[in-house]
Amino acid sequence: MNNSQKILISLIISSFWGLISNIVLGVFFILLIGSTIQFNYFSYIISSSIITLLIVFYDRKSLQIYISLFILTFILILIFTGLSPYGLNINENSFLQILFLLIQSFIILIGNIICLSGINKMSFNRLFLEILFLRVLKGFGFTFFLTIVLFPFYVMILMSLKTHQLLILNPLDLSIDITRGLNMFRSYIELFTDWGFGYYLLNSLIVSLSSIFIALIFAIPGAYAVARFNFPGKLLMINSILLIYLIPMITLLIPLYSFFTFINLRDSLFGLIIVYPAVTIPVAIYMLQGYFQTIPQELEEAGLVDGLSRTGVILKITLPLSLPAIASVSLFIFMVAWNEYLFAYMFLDTPAIFTLPRGLEQLDGTEVPRQHLMAGSVIATVPVIAVFLWAERYLTGGLTAGGIKG
Amino acid sequence: MGSSSYKKRMGPIEKQGVVQAYTMLVPTVAIVMAIVLFPLIANFWISFKDVTVSDLRIAEIKVTEKFQKKPKTKGDISKVEYRFNNFSKSSNIKNVNFKDILPKGLVIKELPNNCSISDNIINCQLGDFKPKEKKKIKFETIAENDYFISQENPKDTSPIVKGKSENRLLNLELKLKNFKEIFTSPNFWKTIRISFAYSLFSAIGSLTLGILAAQLLMTTFIGRGIIRGIFLFPYIAPIIAVTITWKILTDPFFGTINGILTQLQILNEPISFLQVRDMTINFLGFEFSFPVALSFVILFESWRYFPLAMIFILARLQSVPKELFEAAEIDGATPLQKFRSITWPLILGVLFVLFLLRFIWTFNKFDDIFLLTGGAAGTKTLTVDVYETGFNIGNLGTGAANAVLVFLILVFAAIFIIRFSPKE
Known part of the structure; x- marks a missing residue:
């Protein structure tokens, strides 16, 4: 590859990183400080290009070099933007400005290094162009996906910490005012003291945990029977399990609503604690039986020979061995029960027994300030995401082994 | 026949296994039958009935009691009056029977024809009540000595009324009225079209994003697990929380997205993404109308469900030996x-299975559109219609008929898709 080709490619790639880092971080920055900023695209592209040319033509790999390149990027941007990287005076919000600029320099540097690694050893052909193109595309992909995924949650959290007046005054200003201290969490506190979110949280917890418990009690024997025994109608059973999962909830709504009204189960948590397990049991059976089949039958036979009953075998041998699958099934049921909206909305009328989704929906219907709505959303979202992240290591093993694979 | 020959070939131990298997399965199958299969069949039944939400309350006779001219001395005459009212607008109540305890010492002067009395308990046969019918029973009492000892008021004991009210859900009157109503509705084809467009494009959208995200995560790098976890956020967060957030984000007056888009000068003026039905767009001299709210809801669905597609595709790709890619x-x-x-x-x-699943699930989906737009601005799908006819208008039968339609369309769509699936 000759030098002009290298320069051309470097310039294209560095322009991309200069531009994309400026737009994305600029938007997050606007939300954080709440005032308009200037997008100095051109200055960023020039700084990025100079760095890139250095990377390509001074091709040495060491930590010192990278650190000095990083500092150089930072300084170059400052110089080319005339000491105001976001069109603001460097004295206001200087901490945030410098922080964002550091992040941006880092992204520009790393993005360029990764995209251009090995450029000096490759020849200019289709393979090289495709690899390069895909690297840029991947960089763009990560930025794109992280932005669309995190943006709503970012706004959710920032807004929940604001006051009503400030949100009306400037909807773009989501800056956190640390001087307000505990007052920042006022909407959270008010939700618990004035809006009964403590009850909602408790009810959601009761419903979710009971659903897990009941569903497992029913699903484990069922899954075991499907996995271990041969019986007439087994195939039909396995097929119908999957079909049941496709039945629209909305077709069950009117009959269950009528039926539960007759037997006075509507407007009680019991109704939900019956419905949630029933709709999750088919999937639970499917996942569990897949895992049970991977446990060697010889282990269970040894237990039977040693005088254990079938129940004993299940409790003492099969279940301890299938903990990962049970964990992932529990997580699945927890997520369904915690997030479920339709039945909670149709079945619950008394505020004291609302689950979180129902309570939040009720809150949305009243003229409540939006920071309360956002705080409520955070309260509903954090537990399920926390449980999920904590349990994810079991989930990966459990899910793939449990038959989702393939 | 197949099962019986199957049984004959099994030895005694296996037969024992069959018994064990069935004992283990019975409770599980029973609960799923009761909560899933039974309602599904019941839904078909209800769709042929003319019932409203108010019919769910079993009709009862309300009774009010009056006691006038409280006696002061022996021999005083007082009046007792009972009023009965069938508040139900649609249900007959048959063989109504009424009982009440009178205080000691109050003797009825003239017992009404349809009543009898024994041990101070008055018992009346009121016959049948038509919907909204009212009836009365009046009589006079004479106070005796006993009354002034106990000083009880007739109103102290509450009267008991019993009658046979028919349950309109269970009677055998089956009509096609609900289906007629649906098919003759002027919005019927529009609703169907919107439902299909919504499901189809949402499925395609979430699959496309899912493929791209899975490609990103196929490369190994530090922190891949964390990023994978973050990518799943839209899917695991409660639907109500994310819909509220997106509603606030797209608010035309105080919404962040409109703020940013106008700030970046992409938009001239804010758009209410969830409330505008159509927008005329001028593109290369052609003018065409663009369904704004529907498109936004489809984008939302793609955003919320791409992680599911991503997980399935990743699982498939990771089950393939790496050597395959290295060899290439x-x-x-x-x-x-x-x-x-x-x-x-x-x-x-996997893509095919995912497409089928996403199409079916999106077609079934009620919460997302209901919470985002409430079915307004050209986003009313069949499932939202089920809720609207069944509960907003209160016509359970028509709602159920709509639900039957959802179910049938899905069965046909599934058969159709499976029929034309790529053979693998």
């Missing part, structure tokens, strides 16, 4: 060639 690389295949000739054929089967 040694042979000089470019990344795009690798994608086209290795990855794509590998995931085609």
Whole structure:
């Protein structure tokens, strides 16, 4: 590859990183400080290009070099933007400005290094162009996906910490005012003291945990029977399990609503604690039986020979061995029960027994300030995401082994 | 027949196994039958009935009691009056029977014809009540000595009224009225069209994003697990929380997205993404109307469900030995060639299953559109219609008929898709 080709490619790639880092971080920055900023695209592209040319033509790999390149990027941007990287005076919000600029320099540097690694050893052909193109595309992909995924949650959290007046005054200003201290969490506190979110949280917890418990009690024997025994109608059973999962909830709504009204189960948590397990049991059976089949039958036979009953075998041998699958099934049921909206909305009328989704929906219907709505959303979202992240290591093993694979 | 010959070939131990299997399965099957299969069949039943939400309350006779001219001395005459009212607008109540305890010492002067009395308990046969019918019983009492000892008021004991009210859900009157109503509705085809467009494009959208995200995560790098976890956020967060957030984000007055888009000068003026039905767009001299709210809801669905597609595709790709990709690389295949000739054929089967699942689930989906737009601005799908006819208008029968329609369309769509699936 000759030098002009290298320069051309470097310039294209560095322009991309200069531009994309400026737009994305600029938007997050606007939300954080709440005032308009200037997008100095051109200055960023020039700084990025100079760095890139250095990377390509001074091709040495060491930590010192990278650190000095990083500092150089930072300084170059400052110089080319005339000491105001976001069109603001460097004295206001200087901490945030410098922080964002550091992040941006880092992204520009790393993005360029990764995209251009090995450029000096490759020849200019289709393979090289495709690899390069895909690297840029991947960089763009990560930025794109992280932005669309995190943006709503970012706004959710920032807004929940604001006051009503400030949100009306400037909807773009989501800056956190640390001087307000505990007052920042006022909407959270008010939700618990004035809006009964403590009850909602408790009810959601009761419903979710009971659903897990009941569903497992029913699903484990069922899954075991499907996995271990041969019986007439087994195939039909396995097929119908999957079909049941496709039945629209909305077709069950009117009959269950009528039926539960007759037997006075509507407007009680019991109704939900019956419905949630029933709709999750088919999937639970499917996942569990897949895992049970991977446990060697010889282990269970040894237990039977040693005088254990079938129940004993299940409790003492099969279940301890299938903990990962049970964990992932529990997580699945927890997520369904915690997030479920339709039945909670149709079945619950008394505020004291609302689950979180129902309570939040009720809150949305009243003229409540939006920071309360956002705080409520955070309260509903954090537990399920926390449980999920904590349990994810079991989930990966459990899910793939449990038959989702393939 | 098949099952009986199956049984004959089994030894005694296996037969024992069959018994054990059935004992283990019975409770599980029973609860699923009761909560899933029974309602599904019941829904078909209700769709042929003319019932409203108010019919669910079993009709009862309300009774009010009056006691006038409280006696002061022996021999005083007082009046007792009972009023009965069938508040139900549609239900007959048959063989109504009424009982009440009178205080000691109050003697009835003239017992009404249809009543009898024994041990101070008055018992009346009131006959049948038509919907909204009212009836009365009046009589006079004479106070005796006993009354002034106990000083009880007739109103102290509450009267008991019993009658046979028919349950309109269970009677055998089956009509086609609900289906007629649906098919003659002027919005019927529009609703169907919107439902299909919504499901189809949402499925395509979430699958496309899912493929791209899975490609990103196929490369190994530090922190891949964390990023994978973050990518799943839209899917695991409660639907109510994310819909509220997106509603606030797209608010035309105080919404962040409109703020940013106008700030970046992409939009001239804010758009209310969830409330505007159509927008005329001038493109290369052609004017065409663009369904804004529907498109936004489809984008939302793609955003919320791409993680599911991503997980399935990743699981499929990771189950393939790495050597396959490495061999291709040694042979000089470019990344795009690798994608086209290795990855794509590998995931085609999963993609097909995913498309089927996403299409069906989106078609079934009620919460998302209901919470985002409430079915307004040209986003009313069949499932929202089920809720609207069944509960907003209060016509359970029509709602159930709509639900039957959802179910049938899905069965046909599934058969159709499976029929024309790529053979693998």
